[in-house]
Amino acid sequence: MEYAATYTEAELVHGLRARDQKIFSYLYDQYSPALYGVIVKVLNDDSSAGDILQEVYLKIWRHIDTYDEAKGRLFTWMLNIARNTAIDVLRSRSYKLEQKVQHITTAIQGSHQLSTTQPSIDHLGFSRILEKLTREQRTLIDLAYYKGCTQEEIARVLEVPLGTVKTRMRNAIMQLRNILNK
Structure with missing residues (x-):
């Protein structure tokens, strides 16, 4: 989907905290390829990466209030959620x-x-x-x-x-x- 508008990081954070569906859709469209790539890289498995990506976006939606602008950029925060979620999946699968x-x-x-x-x-x-x-x-x-x-x-x-x-x-x-x- 093409968006005529682009958003600043502050607008994205504010929109997510306000539970704005349009902002969330924009965020998904803009950043899901990069997050998906990190998940695939960690898991080394394309088949479950899509499910993990959905879980990552749920965590972003549910935990946006924990994001602290002073600690880093929104994208970096999202990348860390994706990476950590993928690592948690690896560990939960009892990879020895x-x-x-x-x-x-x-x-x-x-x-x-x-x-x-x-x-x-x-x-x-x-x-x-x-x-x-x-x-x-x-x-x-x-x-x-x-x-x-x-x-x-x-x-x-x-x-x-x-x-x-x-x-x-x-x-x-x-x-x-x-x-x-x-």
Whole structure:
């Protein structure tokens, strides 16, 4: 559906808090492809991503009052809801660490490189940003953000000490901040 009007972030937040159906429809049309892409990336499963996307939008609708403009942008808040919901689904399906470790180890051994972006979310600019990181940093971001691994799990997967993972993760995040602030 084409909309003649566009909305500022403040108008979107105000409209959602006022339970404006038109604003909610606009939000869905504008942001669902990006949120869907994040869900698919985390789940690595197209078949259930649509259901999870609906659940994400229900959470957005129900919890818009918890959004704090001072803590970040609306889109970032929505992305975090999508990511966290997808990770919760993975955990609720009782994905065991051994399955995760085996899958990730196979990916690392098979291709010597983990993919960090999907074409469906490429328009967000993630691929260009992540390409500026080292392969090691991209792997850490992929394991932590998209696969939902804890730092302890990453240490086991990569067979490095936990302190090394923490240092490398901190360095990767600092590098991302530097890239984004340029």
